[in-house]
Amino acid sequence: MQALLNAIATMALPTDAQRVFHGRGGLFPGCEQWALDAFPPVLVLTSFQAVSDDELATIGVALSTRWAQISPDQPLNWVFQCRAEGHLETRLMSGEVPDPHVVTEKGSSFRVHVLKGQNHGLFLDMAEGREWVRRMVRNYGADQPRLKVLNLFAYTCAFSVVALQAGAKQVVNVDMSHGAMAIGQQNHPLNGITTGATFLMHDIFKTWGKITRGGPYGLVIVDPPSYQKGSFVATKDYAKLMRRLPELLAPGGYALLCLNAPELGLDFLQDQMKELAPELKFVERVANPVVFADVSPERSLKVLAYQMPSLPASVEHAA
Known part of the structure; x- marks a missing residue:
């Protein structure tokens, strides 16, 4: 002690x-x-x-x-x-x-809400992930349409708040927890945000049609629980998300894949991405806050950024 x-x-x-x-x-x-x-x-x-x-x-x-x-x-x-x-x-x-x-x-x-439940409404280990989103949205090309973001497993929508504050055009938040999303809906006006956020309180795997129609997205954030019975089990369900990324992302768009499962290392995400979404290029692993240092980087929170290739200049011009 x-x-x-x-x-x-x-x-x-x-x-x-x-x-x-x-x-x-x-x-x-x-x-x-x-x-x-x-x-x-x-x-x-x-x-x-x-x-x-x-x-x-x-x-x-x-x-x-x-x-x-x-x-x-x-x-x-x-x-x-x-x-x-x-x-x-x-x-x-x-x-x-x-x-x-x-x-x-x-x-x-x-x-x-620190007196109710084990999760308090804000995951502190994801602070640098939120900062990465803030920087990415702010630095998005001025000559491009304003960024549209898909926030999967949105929880209380902290990613949505920082993305909209940074200048995103729209964030589609998806989570099946009505309680968490209710807090997420409160977090936006708390920050002076009154437009741009959409809230879909559905099972992601039963809502693909609506999610896909809302795209393509310049940024897709995937931050699921590692294991939640009846909702998401990383070892079998993460692959279903990876397969969808190419059809969800706009050319040049980013995917931020998050995983907090000590028993699953970097290769769990990287190997599956190479197999299931080979179009996407690995960009970087986002560092965790210094205070969350771990004896094994493989055990700690993993936040990986990937990018879809941009269209060739000739195709962009024709479009």
Whole structure:
């Protein structure tokens, strides 16, 4: 636990939503169970193993001590969540959680819910993926039509928010979770976005006709759960998405493929893309936030960018 306590003792006052300590990456032996996140003005401590009251008390003292140093005029608000099988719980340990609870990330605002469920409404490890989308949309050719984006497994639509803020013409968000999409619909006006976003609350695999008719898209974002019974299993369902990419993408368009499954390495995505969508060229792996460093890059979140070839100049001119 000492590495976690050291991180608490040196943490700065968080303003944006961010991870403070990432034991899951395996770089701090003995602390693999711990994660500490900031969803200002709330800190969320997560353990993936059962925890004793003494351990929680020790961490609570460390948090209180550091908070008194970096924010002496504000109360400490912190939540503990245990994700160990048979010990699932979420507990408010000190202070309170705002309702509604809105956090920021690089100028964008998002609603979160740290007391309900295991997913809080914003995946912090995808911060650099969202920044990649922001840059890609901003840098899209000025001589091209404004970008149309397809956001598959949209969850609370954070990708949609940053794409529209960066200048995208339209984002089609698709997700079968009505609860997540309801939050996504709230996130857009929260950022002053009143047009450009479409929300399809459907099973993606039963909505291909409508999705395809809305294209072609300059950017397709694929960010599925690695395993969600009855919805998506990466080992059998990701291939179905890859096969569709060539017909969904405009010439020169990009696909951003995301996968958070420690048991599946880069080759899971890359080998299948070579086989199922060979037209697309691998561009880069988007780096994860530094705080999410992992002893094995193969185990950590994978975010890969691919691009469709552009039309030859003569064809573009004829069009």
